Amino acid sequence: MSIKIAGVGKRFADFVALESIDLDIATGELTALLGPSGGGKSTLLRIIAGLEVADSGSVEIEGVNATGLPAQKRNVGFVFQHYAAFRHLTVAGNVGFGLKVRKRPRKEIAARVQELLELVHLSQFADRLPAQLSGGQRQRMALARALAIEPSVLLLDEPFGALDANVRKELRAWLRRLHDEVHVTTVFVTHDQEEALDVADRIVVINQGRIEQVGPPDELYDHPTSEFVMSFLGPVTMLNGHLVRPHDLEIETHPFDNAHRGRIERFNRVGFEVRLHVRLTEDETAPPALVTLTRAEATAKALDTGVPVWIRPVAGASQVRITAPAPTSAESLDLSPADSVPQPTFT
Amino acid sequence: MHDTAAHRVTRWALRLIVIGYLLFLVIWPVALVAAKTFSNGLAPVIDALRQPEVIFAFQLTLSAAFWAVVINTIFGVGISLLLVRYTFPGRRALNAMVDLPLSVSPVVVGLALVLVYSGRTGWLGQSLEQAGLQVIYAPPGIIMATAFVSLPLVIRELVPVLHEIGTEQEQAARSLGASGLQTFVRITLPAIKWGLIYGVVLSLARSLGEFGAVKIVSGGVAMRTQTATLLVEERYQQFGVVNSITAYTAAFILALIAVIALIIITSLRPRRETSQ
Numbered sequence: 001m002s003i004k005i006a007g008v009g010k011r012f013a014d015f016v017a018l019e020s021i022d023l024d025i026a027t028g029e030l031t032a033l034l035g036p037s038g039g040g041k042s043t044l045l046r047i048i049a050g051l052e053v054a055d056s057g058s059v060e061i062e063g064v065n066a067t068g069l070p071a072q073k074r075n076v077g078f079v080f081q082h083y084a085a086f087r088h089l090t091v092a093g094n095v096g097f098g099l100k101v102r103k104r105p106r107k108e109i110a111a112r113v114q115e116l117l118e119l120v121h122l123s124q125f126a127d128r129l130p131a132q133l134s135g136g137q138r139q140r141m142a143l144a145r146a147l148a149i150e151p152s153v154l155l156l157d158e159p160f161g162a163l164d165a166n167v168r169k170e171l172r173a174w175l176r177r178l179h180d181e182v183h184v185t186t187v188f189v190t191h192d193q194e195e196a197l198d199v200a201d202r203i204v205v206i207n208q209g210r211i212e213q214v215g216p217p218d219e220l221y222d223h224p225t226s227e228f229v230m231s232f233l234g235p236v237t238m239l240n241g242h243l244v245r246p247h248d249l250e251i252e253t254h255p256f257d258n259a260h261r262g263r264i265e266r267f268n269r270v271g272f273e274v275r276l277h278v279r280l281t282e283d284e285t286a287p288p289a290l291v292t293l294t295r296a297e298a299t300a301k302a303l304d305t306g307v308p309v310w311i312r313p314v315a316g317a318s319q320v321r322i323t324a325p326a327p328t329s330a331e332s333l334d335l336s337p338a339d340s341v342p343q344p345t346f347t
Numbered sequence: 348m349h350d351t352a353a354h355r356v357t358r359w360a361l362r363l364i365v366i367g368y369l370l371f372l373v374i375w376p377v378a379l380v381a382a383k384t385f386s387n388g389l390a391p392v393i394d395a396l397r398q399p400e401v402i403f404a405f406q407l408t409l410s411a412a413f414w415a416v417v418i419n420t421i422f423g424v425g426i427s428l429l430l431v432r433y434t435f436p437g438r439r440a441l442n443a444m445v446d447l448p449l450s451v452s453p454v455v456v457g458l459a460l461v462l463v464y465s466g467r468t469g470w471l472g473q474s475l476e477q478a479g480l481q482v483i484y485a486p487p488g489i490i491m492a493t494a495f496v497s498l499p500l501v502i503r504e505l506v507p508v509l510h511e512i513g514t515e516q517e518q519a520a521r522s523l524g525a526s527g528l529q530t531f532v533r534i535t536l537p538a539i540k541w542g543l544i545y546g547v548v549l550s551l552a553r554s555l556g557e558f559g560a561v562k563i564v565s566g567g568v569a570m571r572t573q574t575a576t577l578l579v580e581e582r583y584q585q586f587g588v589v590n591s592i593t594a595y596t597a598a599f600i601l602a603l604i605a606v607i608a609l610i611i612i613t614s615l616r617p618r619r620e621t622s623q
Contacts, residue, residue, distance in 0.1 A: 051518050071521040078522040084515035088537040098523035149523055
């Protein structure tokens with residue numbers, strides 16, 4: 001185990017940020033801490049880095065008890081959401097900073113900086129100031145700077161959060177490739193489920209200071225153990241007292257086994273995808289069920305507003321029984337529980 | 348629509364008021380000081396500058412200003428970091444106290460210092476005097492009074508800059524293995540550099556010109572505790588052309604230093620903005 005977290009708790013005044021977290025992170029693994037804003041994931045990352053002190057529990061990095069060690073002695077690479085670039089230093093100066101404060105020989109620093117700038121494709125920008133770089137370039141510089149000290153673990157706090165959508169996707173893929181090359185144990189914090197599903201080997205879902213579920217992306221998506229994980233990892237809708245993914249619903253214009261009868265209330269086409277609101281006959285007061293399918297399927301089945309339909313979950317669809325009070329409208333089901341969490345776009 | 352006549356009249360009227368205001372309040376009086384200084388040509392000015400009292404007064408002023416600025420730079424950086432980076436009980440009170448020297452009359456500052464440090468009656472002054480350190484009516488008192496009145500200038504420049512740069516760069520430096528001192532010297536100091544220089548120049552200008560507080564604590568004895576501003580006052584009140592030329596000369600030089608400081612500040616400003 002590269003990182004061993006045991007019983008870590010943290011509160012800020014009355015607010016409980018973390019409640020007794022236990023988590024092991026294997027060497028060489030790329031782990032995502034996923035959860036809504038304010039859920040405690042960044043606090044956990046900062047505690048691992050030594051930028052925040054836990055109220056209780058212990059942190060072990062590479063077999064060394066790091067609980068009482070200050071950040072400077074943990075040999076941890078940290079990448080901040082807003083880059084934290086040293087504005088008065090050049091790109092090369094930024095990348096070489098960690099080696100310079102370690103008083104390494106100048107030749108060695110220059111060679112290592114050169115090597116890292118090549119790794120992050122910034123060689124031609126070595127003499128520029130951070131202000132002359134784009135957001136994506138600055139974040140790559142920050143990553144090179146963190147890697148320069150050959151950290152035992154690399155920690156990234158919402159590394160792509162401040163970048164626009166296209167750059168974010170590009171850097172995401174690039175981070176994955178980089179990790180496959182460098183193999184340093186990496187933990188990154190994100191509130192974007194698509195990012196976590198796309199990049200991570202393992203996802204840790206954190207909500208309200210607690211770990212909800214830990215597992216590989218597929219397992220979490222297909223076998224969520226709670227309503228929260230189910231609805232946070234992707235779109236959900238309600239059918240027969242269960243949460244189910246809208247794309248896991250089978251729809252026909254004739255009755256079939258175990259299917260629920262309803263009527264298409266709203267037909268909404270978004271690009272290649274068709275989103276239907278189906279008002280169920282069995283309970284007219286319940287919010288309509290959301291069904292998504294491709295445009296080709298919708299055309300083949302001649303679906304349109306007002307058409308009577310029958311729906312049921314496909315075989316093997318992930319379902320979670322609802323225990324909490326039901327949301328009041330289809331619109332609120334359309335979103336994950338946390339506000340401002342981007343939905344997967346399936347493009 | 349109104350642009351034409353009415354608008355133009357207002358604009359010109361406003362300009363005239365501003366220019367007139369500056370002319371009668373600042374430009375004309377200061378220009379007269381220069382005119383008076385050189386009213387009898389250059390020779391009396393040079394004679395005035397050769398007087399040992401004048402040379403001494405400027406030396407004293409410069410050294411007091413220098414030490415006051417050194418003290419304000421060190422404490423200014425320390426207090427600014429304390430105010431921005433830490434929360435502690437009494438932080439807001441400290442924040443308000445820092446502005447006190449700007450709002451309290453320097454005369455009051457001088458009196459307050461005398462109460463504490465006077466060798467005969469002061470609380471702390473008597474023991475200090477026994478230990479061989481005279482504060483009031485001596486250079487240490489002048490330095491203290493000067494430092495007191497110019498204390499807020501460095502802090503008020505640094506606090507917004509420190510707020511603006513935030514703590515992330517420092518955290519990044521720490522996580523990269525830098526010690527507290529390395530982080531301060533390599534990251535914090537370069538980031539606040541221009542704000543600090545600006546504050547230092549301002550407090551230097553303010554220190555050179557301090558009169559009220561220094562007058563009370565120094566006693567103003569020529570060749571011992573008389574600073575340049577005190578010399579101007581003394582000579583101005585005496586009779587004779589030589590004395591008044593000396594007063595005007597010293598005043599002119601003080602004004603000249605202030606103008607130079609102003610020019611330095613103005614030329615620093617754009618660089619400050621681009622550096623951020």
